[in-house]
Amino acid sequence: MTLFSAGPFQRRLLRWYTAHQRDLPWRRSKNPYHIWVSEVMLQQTQVATVVDYYRRFLQAFPDIGTLAVAELQDVLKLWEGLGYYARAANLHKAARQIVAGGKKRVPRTPETFGRLPGVGDYINAAVSSIAFGHPLPVVDGNVKRVLARLFLLDEPVNRPSNHRVFLEKARLLLAFKDPGTFNQAMMELGALVCKPGRPLCDQCPVASFCGAHQAGRVTDFPRRLAARKNPHHHLAVGLVKKGNRFLIVRRPATGLLAGLWEMPGGRVEKPENPADACCRAVLESVGLTVFPGPRLARVAHAYTHFKITMDLFACDVVSGRVKRNGYQAHHWIRMKDIGQYPFHRAMHKAFAALAGALPP
DNA sequence: AAATCGGGGTT
């Protein structure tokens, strides 16, 4: 391939970015903490999804000190529905580490910032370049796609060992004068023009530099390894009532949906019927012997690596008192209290089904 | 190096 000239590429890209960039709330701020929060929320999450969460989060936690003294429950409540809840826990933990070290601001050097929980190579490069001007290239999903097309890179983008290939190309292109703006321009190009399905090459400011475009092979890139099929799981959970209250439990601090609340339950094992599975799972997880009532709801939900069907059964307590196994906490609450707790999406679907089945 | 970790939008 001919020698790639970074200067003209950068000028074309940056001129396009100046004219076409979206007006996003975090681009109106120079506060490093704001930039940081936005980058964490934007991890594997589209811009349109993040905007409202970003505003609400910064209204509640306007600075690192405020976040550090907050309860994790309250941080998770503001993260509710956004997914990848370890991001919230790590951000919260990082804020506490900064305050515990006698500071109240984002570390200005990549070496220090990069040691905080939840700060990997991408977020370190993004915050360090955008907020502090450090010349570190960012490589996210958008940038990988742009680079694969620009340089006809055959390496599958979803193979971890190929990451360094993309990082080296990004480093070659990086504009040292204003690396933060350049990095954002590369990502914006991927999001608005160099899109996965139908790239808008006729609107692309750097099409004349693009190997895939010149070769008429834009849709051949990026290459990717085939994903394997997702398994399906059947879950059964109980609406366990005591008077006018029902039981909710808080999931463990690590793993799937860490720290979120739900109704107790578990997997439906092979020969089992869902109602029996519900009773068994309630007994195993909270120590209550319950008798199954009617099925109140059936919810379908998809996670990244599996799908679930979740059945919700009314349950009457026969005997026992709560003895938790695995869960962090339990509360007996009324339906009007559910807004006080962070629940995962499948649980919200169940609540919605209940509201529809039992109109007021 | 692969698996895990959400949820929603797009095609």
Add this chain to the structure above:
DNA sequence: AACCCAGATTT
């Protein structure tokens, strides 16, 4: 349905 998204951490 499969793919994709301003990835990080654990195994």
